[in-house]
Amino acid sequence: MTVAPLGKISVLAFSGAIMFATPAVGSEPRPIRIETRNDGPLAAAPLASSKATTKRVSVTARRVVPEAAAPLTANAAPVVTGASAATVIDQRGVAALATKLERIATLDDGWFGPTSRSINPESVSLVRSLLPTIAGCSHKVTMAPHEDGVLVLEWADGAVEYTVELLHNGRMVLTTDDEDHDIYEERELDADAFVLRRFIEGAQA
Amino acid sequence: MTATHEGEPYRLTDPDEVLLRQVHPDQVEGGGISKVPFLPRRGDNSMVSTLRGYVSPEEAYRRHTEDHGHESVGTWGVAVGEGEEHGVPSWDDSCLPESPADHASLDYAQHPAVNQRARVARKLRDAAVARGCLFAPAQTTATETA
Numbered sequence: 001m002t003v004a005p006l007g008k009i010s011v012l013a014f015s016g017a018i019m020f021a022t023p024a025v026g027s028e029p030r031p032i033r034i035e036t037r038n039d040g041p042l043a044a045a046p047l048a049s050s051k052a053t054t055k056r057v058s059v060t061a062r063r064v065v066p067e068a069a070a071p072l073t074a075n076a077a078p079v080v081t082g083a084s085a086a087t088v089i090d091q092r093g094v095a096a097l098a099t100k101l102e103r104i105a106t107l108d109d110g111w112f113g114p115t116s117r118s119i120n121p122e123s124v125s126l127v128r129s130l131l132p133t134i135a136g137c138s139h140k141v142t143m144a145p146h147e148d149g150v151l152v153l154e155w156a157d158g159a160v161e162y163t164v165e166l167l168h169n170g171r172m173v174l175t176t177d178d179e180d181h182d183i184y185e186e187r188e189l190d191a192d193a194f195v196l197r198r199f200i201e202g203a204q205a
Numbered sequence: 206m207t208a209t210h211e212g213e214p215y216r217l218t219d220p221d222e223v224l225l226r227q228v229h230p231d232q233v234e235g236g237g238i239s240k241v242p243f244l245p246r247r248g249d250n251s252m253v254s255t256l257r258g259y260v261s262p263e264e265a266y267r268r269h270t271e272d273h274g275h276e277s278v279g280t281w282g283v284a285v286g287e288g289e290e291h292g293v294p295s296w297d298d299s300c301l302p303e304s305p306a307d308h309a310s311l312d313y314a315q316h317p318a319v320n321q322r323a324r325v326a327r328k329l330r331d332a333a334v335a336r337g338c339l340f341a342p343a344q345t346t347a348t349e350t351a
Contacts, residue, residue: 146241
């Protein structure tokens, strides 16, 4: 593995049209704009109205040349339904996600060790309501329980990693992480289906 | 290697020792392992639980499933040196009352930022996957789960 210093960056997270300047060593900074597919900048209006905490993250990081990672295999070919070709719902993907979600919902306290916690039923309900959106995402979204009682959704778009953590306390943390440019965004707010749907849809724009 | 430390956790120093981590069935999807098994808990206890490398991967699986009654698809491993490379030292903390025998922890305390923890978790997941599944029960092969 090759490791090279990147330097210090400053990130202002979730500020509408999100622009970053990254003083990457050996390359020109590349501004990044993240938008939802139809509704403009990522979570500009709805996030602003939520009980959210915006974090400024200052990170001294190292660039790590990507290495081979386990590829996440894609679902079966999506099924196009309805009048609009833009409405793509992977029915088999929905069923598979639903099966897994219901299994996760049955995990009791202590499911993976004496201090592991069950997943908050409200988190399960929220994700259940979004299964068609998740299955229809152009990137393979994976779902996994964490010992903290956190339900984690994650997917990748090239070098950008997206993670949703639905916390046991009814909050959720939305993050995007572009490691190549050492750009990181994080926002914690009350769990909300509308905001989460926009985050998922925006990530595939 | 490390010596006796009279009831105190001690840092592991052999970079080649492969610590053993169990993976829950719901942390595997579509042939890939989530970073979640390598993600520490939030808050102060930023540790990932493993067993020492002198325990066989099969025995680690057996203890997790039979002795403790938990589910696992198999045993994966992260070397002490791989953790050190990413600022995650390893500690033998089997002396602690709440720890099972031969327990070791990957310590993310040097990474208080959530994003750094997630990045390191991905790196350690990738290292574990590159090493391959060290033990899986008969119905689950390493290639299927890794």
